[in-house]
Amino acid sequence: MHQFLFIVFAVFCAGGAINLLVQRKTINSALSLIVVMGSLAMIYLLLGAEFVAVVQVIIYAGAIMVLYIFVIMLLNAGDEEASKGSNVAKYFGIPGLFIGGIIGIGVLLKHRPNDTPLKLGALYGPADQVGMLLFTKYLLAFEVTSVLVLIAIMGAVVLARRSDS
Amino acid sequence: MTVPISWYLLLSAFLFACGVTGFLTKRNVITLFMSIELMLNGVNLSFIAFATRLQTLDGHIFVFFVMVVAAAEAAVGLAIIIAVYRTRETLNVDRVNLLKL
Amino acid sequence: MPPSSTDYVRILPEIVLAVWGMAVMFAEPLLGPHTSRKGLGVFAALGCLLALGATVFQAQPAYAGFGFYNMLRVDHFSVFFHCVVILVALSTTLMSLDYLPAHKIDKGEYYALILLGAVGMCLMSSAVELVLIFIALEISSIASYILAGFRRHSAESTESAMKYFLLGSFATAFFLYGVALLFGATGSTNVFRIAEVLNTSAHIEPLAYIAVALIFTGLGFKVACAPFHIWTPDVYEGAPSPVVAFMSTAPKAAAFAVLIRLVIDTASPNWFWVIWVAAVLSMSVGNLGAILQSNIKRMLAYSSIAHAGYLMVAFASASNRELGISAAMFYSAAYAAMNVGAFAVISHMAGSHERFSSIDDYAGLGRRSPALAAALTFFLLSLIGIPITGGFFAKFYVFSAALRTHLIWLTLIGLVNSGMGSYYYLRVIVKMYMNEPRTTAPVPPVRLGVGLAIAISLIATLWLGVWPNAILHYTQGAPTILAGK
Numbered sequence: 001m002h003q004f005l006f007i008v009f010a011v012f013c014a015g016g017a018i019n020l021l022v023q024r025k026t027i028n029s030a031l032s033l034i035v036v037m038g039s040l041a042m043i044y045l046l047l048g049a050e051f052v053a054v055v056q057v058i059i060y061a062g063a064i065m066v067l068y069i070f071v072i073m074l075l076n077a078g079d080e081e082a083s084k085g086s087n088v089a090k091y092f093g094i095p096g097l098f099i100g101g102i103i104g105i106g107v108l109l110k111h112r113p114n115d116t117p118l119k120l121g122a123l124y125g126p127a128d129q130v131g132m133l134l135f136t137k138y139l140l141a142f143e144v145t146s147v148l149v150l151i152a153i154m155g156a157v158v159l160a161r162r163s164d165s
Numbered sequence: 166m167t168v169p170i171s172w173y174l175l176l177s178a179f180l181f182a183c184g185v186t187g188f189l190t191k192r193n194v195i196t197l198f199m200s201i202e203l204m205l206n207g208v209n210l211s212f213i214a215f216a217t218r219l220q221t222l223d224g225h226i227f228v229f230f231v232m233v234v235a236a237a238e239a240a241v242g243l244a245i246i247i248a249v250y251r252t253r254e255t256l257n258v259d260r261v262n263l264l265k266l
Numbered sequence: 267m268p269p270s271s272t273d274y275v276r277i278l279p280e281i282v283l284a285v286w287g288m289a290v291m292f293a294e295p296l297l298g299p300h301t302s303r304k305g306l307g308v309f310a311a312l313g314c315l316l317a318l319g320a321t322v323f324q325a326q327p328a329y330a331g332f333g334f335y336n337m338l339r340v341d342h343f344s345v346f347f348h349c350v351v352i353l354v355a356l357s358t359t360l361m362s363l364d365y366l367p368a369h370k371i372d373k374g375e376y377y378a379l380i381l382l383g384a385v386g387m388c389l390m391s392s393a394v395e396l397v398l399i400f401i402a403l404e405i406s407s408i409a410s411y412i413l414a415g416f417r418r419h420s421a422e423s424t425e426s427a428m429k430y431f432l433l434g435s436f437a438t439a440f441f442l443y444g445v446a447l448l449f450g451a452t453g454s455t456n457v458f459r460i461a462e463v464l465n466t467s468a469h470i471e472p473l474a475y476i477a478v479a480l481i482f483t484g485l486g487f488k489v490a491c492a493p494f495h496i497w498t499p500d501v502y503e504g505a506p507s508p509v510v511a512f513m514s515t516a517p518k519a520a521a522f523a524v525l526i527r528l529v530i531d532t533a534s535p536n537w538f539w540v541i542w543v544a545a546v547l548s549m550s551v552g553n554l555g556a557i558l559q560s561n562i563k564r565m566l567a568y569s570s571i572a573h574a575g576y577l578m579v580a581f582a583s584a585s586n587r588e589l590g591i592s593a594a595m596f597y598s599a600a601y602a603a604m605n606v607g608a609f610a611v612i613s614h615m616a617g618s619h620e621r622f623s624s625i626d627d628y629a630g631l632g633r634r635s636p637a638l639a640a641a642l643t644f645f646l647l648s649l650i651g652i653p654i655t656g657g658f659f660a661k662f663y664v665f666s667a668a669l670r671t672h673l674i675w676l677t678l679i680g681l682v683n684s685g686m687g688s689y690y691y692l693r694v695i696v697k698m699y700m701n702e703p704r705t706t707a708p709v710p711p712v713r714l715g716v717g718l719a720i721a722i723s724l725i726a727t728l729w730l731g732v733w734p735n736a737i738l739h740y741t742q743g744a745p746t747i748l749a750g751k
Contacts, residue, residue: 010176014176018183043173052213060202064239068198104178105175118169118173123220140277148233150382158412197432201439215446223449223454227396227449241411248424252418252421253425
C-alpha cells in the first residue's frame with residue numbers, strides 16, 4: 001500500500017515538474033507547480049509529517065501560488081516568447097547539471113547500504129510536538145523570522161507602490 | 166510494504182534538477198521564479214526524508230522555516246517583477262538587458 | 267527553561283537595530299509627504315551608534331558563550347563582525363542623507379531596511395545553528411534586493427534588483443540543498459555538532475562532500491567569488507551608489523563569516539582545492555575584467571570580485587587556523603573600510619540619475635575638488651595595497667599566511683594579480699590629476715553626512731594601516747575560541 005501510494009504521488013510530482021518545464025504558457029506552469037506541491041503534501045503525509053503536510057497545502061499551494069497566479073493575471077503574462085537561451089546556460093549550466101546529477105546519483109547508490117526502509121508514517125510529527133520545539137529550541141529563529149517578514153512586507157510596499165506625486 | 170529512503174531522496178533530487186533546468190532554460194521571469202520554488206520544494210522533501218531516517222523533528226522545523234522564507238521571497242520577488250514590468254513592459258529576461266551581462 | 271537576561275544581552279545589538287528599524291518604519295507615515303526624511307536618517311544613525319555601544323557592552327567576557335538554546339554564540343569572532351557590519355550601516359546611512367533627496371527617493375523605509383538588514387548580517391556572524399544562519403542570510407539578502415531596486419523609476423535600478431533577486435534566490439536554493447544533505451550526513455544542524463561528527467567519525471559519508479560543494483556554491487554567489495560572480499557588475503552598476511557601498515561590504519563580510527564558521531571551522535572535507543581554484547579564478551577574472559571597464563561602478567564591482575579572491579587566499583591558508591582566519595577577518599574589515607569610502611565619494615559625485623559614473627567624469631577632479639580627489643586617491647591607493655593604508659596590511663597578512671602554509675604558487679599568482687590590479691586604480695588617479703576636466707561646473711559642496719561617512723572610512727582605513735596591531739591581536743584571539751576549543 002505504502003509503495004503504491006508513493007509511486008502514484010511521485011509520478012504526479014515528477015509529471016508536474018516536467019510539465020512546468022515544457023509548458024509555454026506561464027499560467028499552465030503555475031498550475032502544474034500546484035500539482036507538484038499538492039502531491040508533495042501527500043508524500044509528507046506518507047512519511048508521517050502531519051503538520052508539514054498541512055502547512056504545505058495552506059501556505060505553499062494556498063497562499064504563495066495564489067499570489068503567483070494573481071500576478072500572472074495582473075501582468076497578463078501570456079505566452080513565453082521564443083528567444084535564444086543564454087550561452088552561459090547552454091554551455092556550462094546544462095552540462096554542469098548533467099555531471100552533477102550523475103555524481104549525485106552515484107553517491108546515492110553508494111549510499112544504499114544503510115538505506116533504511118521506511119514504514120508508513122515512520123516519524124510522527126504532529127503539530128503539538130513541532131510547536132514545542134518551535135518555542136523552545138528554535139525560539140530565536142522563530143522570533144527572527146518576524147524581522148524577515150517585516151522586511152518582505154516593507155519591500156513589497158516600497159517596490160510595487162504606484163508612483164507618488 | 167516499505168519504501169526505501171533513497172526513493173524519496175531521488176525524487177527530491179529530481180525536483181531540484183527540474184528546478185535548475187527550468188531556471189537555466191526558461192525565459193519568462195515568473196517561470197524562472199517558479200523554478201526556484203520547485204528547487205525549494207525538492208529541498209524540503211530531502212529534509213523530511215532525512216528527518217525520518219534520523220528520527221528527529223528538527224528537519225520538520227527546518228521545512229517550516231523554508232516555507233516562511235519562500236513566502237517572503239515570493240512577496241518581494243513579485244513586487245520586483247511588477248516594478249520591472251512598469252518600467253519595461255516586458256517579462257522576458259532576454260529583453261531586460263539595459264545592463265549587459 | 268526560558269531564556270535568561272544574559273541571553274538577551276547576547277542579542278542586544280540585534281534588538282537595538284530591530285527596534286530602531288521598526289521605530290523608523292512607524293515614524294515614516296506620520297511625516298507628511300513633503301517633509302524631509304533627513305531626521306529619520308539621523309535617528310537611524312543614532313540607532314547604529316547605540317548598537318555599536320551594545321556590541322562593546324556585549325564584548326565583556328561575562329557575556330561570551332552560547333545563548334538561546336545553543337542557537338548563537340558570542341565570541342571575539344562575532345563581536346568583530348558585528349562592529350564591521352554596524353559601522354558600514356552607519357556610514358551608509360550618513361552618506362544617504364543627501365543622496366536620497368537628490369534622487370527623489372527620500373523614503374524612511376530606506377533607513378529601516380538598512381537597519382533591519384543589518385540585524386540579519388549581525389546574526390549571520392554569531393549564529394551557530396544552520397536554521398538561524400539560513401534565516402539571517404535571507405534577511406540580509408532580501409533587504410539587499412529591495413535596496414538595489416530602490417530607485418524604482420529607473421529601469422537600470424529595477425533591472426539590477428531583478429537580476430540580483432533571481433540569481434540570489436537561485437543561490438539560496440543551492441545553499442539550502444547543501445544544508446539538507448549536511449543534515450542528512452551528520453544528523454544535526456548545529457555547526458559544532460557537525461564539526462564533531464565530521465572530525466571524529468572514521469568514515470565520512472559521501473553526501474557530506476556534495477553538501478559542502480553545494481553550500482560553497484550558495485555562499486560563493488553571496489560573496490561574488492569567481493565562478494559565481496556574473497551578477498556582480500550588473501547589479502552594482504544599476505543599484506544606487508550608497509546601497510552598493512552597503513551591499514558590497516556588509517553582507518559580504520557576513521557571508522565570509524558564515525563561510526569561516528561553516529566550511530573552515532567544521533574542517534569540512536576536501537574544501538582546500540575548491541577554495542584554491544576559486545581564489546585564483548576570482549583574482550584573475552576580477553582584475554582582468556576591471557581593466558576593461560569604463561564605468562567606475564562596474565570597475566569597482568570587478569575589483570570587489572578580485573578582493574573576494576584575495577580573501578579566498580586567506581581561506582586556503584587556513585590549515586594554519588590562527589593565521590588564516592585572522593588574516594581573513596582583517597582583510598574583510600580593511601576591504602569594508604576602503605570600499606565604503608570609495609563609494610561614499612562616488613555617491614557624492616553621481617549627480618541626478620547617476621549620470622556621472624563614467625571614469626572620464628572624474629577627469630580633473632584634482633582641480634575641481636581637491637579634497638574629494640584626495641580622499642578617493644587615498645581609498646584607491648588602499649585598494650592597491652600601498653603602505654600606511656589598511657589595504658597594505660590586509661594583503662600583507664593574507665600573503666604571509668599563504669607563504670607560511672607553503673602556498674607558494676597561490677602567493678605568486680596573488681602578487682602578480684595585485685600588480686595587474688594597480689593599473690586600473692592608478693588610471694583613475696591619473697585621470698583625476700593629469701587630465702583636463704570635462705566640465706567647468708563646480709562639484710556640489712560636501713555636506714555633513716557624506717563628509718562624516720568619508721571621515722569614518724578614512725579614519726578606519728588609516729587606523730588599520732598605521733596601528734594594525736590592536737585589531738590583529740583581537741582577530742588572533744578569534745580562531746582559538748572558535749570550534750569550542
